[in-house]
Amino acid sequence: MMNSLIYTYCLSNSPPEFSEDDKEQGLKSLRFDDFFVIIKYVSETEFSEENLKKNIGDLKWLEENARDHIRVISMIMEHSTVIPFNFGTIYQSENNLKKFIDDYSDSLTEHLIHLEWKEEWAVKIYCDRKVLNKQIDELSEEAAALEMQIMASSPGKAFLLKRKKTDLIENEMDRLCKNYGQDCFNECRNLSESTRLNNLLPKEFTGREDTMILNATLLVRKDRTIEFISVIRGLKNKYSDHGFDIEITGPWPPFSFISMKEKK
Amino acid sequence: MYDNVIDQSKDITILELLDRVLNKGVILKGDIVISVADVDLVYLGVKLMLSSVETMEQLKSGNAILPINPGK
16 A cells, blocks of 8 residues: 655754665655655555554554654754654645645744754652651751650650651651752753743652652753753752652653744 | 763653653644544553553663663
């Protein structure tokens, strides 16, 4: 069966250079005025509306294809500015793709200017509350004061105060997480051109024992990447003894910083 | 310059990957796109997969993780 559908990876501001492997894989670029769209022709069997819907239910298929999607866009991103399409954006003809480009050309141009020489980075901060809890008397004056009181009290009173301290510790840990998260976020904001805050992910999604306290995405200038990494590393070291951990991933194509507006 | 960066980058879990490619970028503008409802179903599948004991073990040992190699 002929590959008649157009699978889109991204749009770029300069003509891409494909290796022999890429060409063999079917990667092509279509030019529309000053825009280059990186595409491959795909089959109805795999990517028709109905079959695509079926296929994304197969996690292995989805993982392989999602990975390929990122790989190709990351490769293009090395030499030019890109606007990533989300996975599974398919056009039935070059004309339909051209119509999209025409309808959104102003917005596409604005995005290319805004995103030039920038990359997306993800920053996630986690807190191991057990570790933090153990150091609470050192980190919280209130907790330390209450502990002193407990030690000086009769057993009966100490029992009640200990219960009070349990509540206080929870509040104090929340406060410390908030302060630390804010401190890191402020640093991140200083180092980046734009930021997005995402939902915190539960443990079943992160596969980690500790709790996520910040999930942010940043748009960082390529010439500030080294500085960005070194500041994050500094923050990570600064607070690691208190049970905090920072995880960064990237560079990603700027997926999180696209919002298209149709031409009026 | 990227060698230094890649060393710092953590491996990418499938969730982080899917979160980007399914939910972000230029969305819902093609002739064929993956609907929001279908994306929800994908997440349900991923959630089921991740809550299986085997996957959690793999995640911990790093075997179920997708590396990103942007410099290559």
